[in-house]
Amino acid sequence: EVQLxxxxxxxxxxxxxxxxxxxxxxxxxxxxxxxWVRQAPGKGLEWVANMKPDGSEKYYVDSVKGRFxxxxxxxxxxxxxxxxxxxxxxxxxxxxxxxxxxxxWGQGTMVTVSS
Amino acid sequence: EIVLTQSPGTxxxxxxxxATLSCRASQSVSSNYLTWYQQKPGQAPRLLIYGASxxxxxxxxxxxxxxxxxxxxxxxSRLEPEDFAVYCCQQHGSPPYxxxxxxxxxxx
Numbered sequence: 001e002v003q004l005x006x007x008x009x010x011x012x013x014x015x016x017x018x019x020x021x022x023x024x025x026x027x028x029x030x031x032x033x034x035x036w037v038r039q040a041p042g043k044g045l046e047w048v049a050n051m052k053p054d055g056s057e058k059y060y061v062d063s064v065k066g067r068f069x070x071x072x073x074x075x076x077x078x079x080x081x082x083x084x085x086x087x088x089x090x091x092x093x094x095x096x097x098x099x100x101x102x103x104x105w106g107q108g109t110m111v112t113v114s115s
Numbered sequence: 116e117i118v119l120t121q122s123p124g125t126x127x128x129x130x131x132x133x134a135t136l137s138c139r140a141s142q143s144v145s146s147n148y149l150t151w152y153q154q155k156p157g158q159a160p161r162l163l164i165y166g167a168s169x170x171x172x173x174x175x176x177x178x179x180x181x182x183x184x185x186x187x188x189x190x191x192s193r194l195e196p197e198d199f200a201v202y203c204c205q206q207h208g209s210p211p212y213x214x215x216x217x218x219x220x221x222x223x
Binding site: 035044045046047050059060061062095099101102103105106107108 | 150152154159160161162165166171172203205207210211212213214215216217
């Protein structure tokens, strides 16, 4: 079964850091661009970042540039999102998604930034 | 950045009726990279349509997509009870990828 499972969310204070993980299974992870997408409570979807299969290209939405870093370990079939200098407006459910027209999504992990 | 504007914000219809949802882009989007998703409360988005008009695996044929350039449409020919949800369009032609704000399809 093709599956993505996110982990690493939680409650963090403003200015803090968190690292999200996404474990892939059931497909050749190393062949796909992968994405992070977030959804603030009661709001729409926002694309956050993506990464080429070999890691040579990465792109970010402007609001997270310089604070978030996307990475991957193809040997471990895993995608990561290192989030630093977190702000209240980063509070959201974070999804990882396979970029084959975003055909596979994880269940999401909740990140809450609050004091 | 390409801005996607969906209309209407909320659509109230009855089961069996036809639903027509619009997604308008601020600049031309390659049809290859226009997708539609369905999202229900507490769930991840589900891919419905990719490439503007191709149904994803397992999606019933009552769902169809059309359009090109800056105007795209999702049509649900005959609404089933399970179709009442939020629908969102997305362009993923070039970063930053963007989503529309969503259309909520509710039971009348």
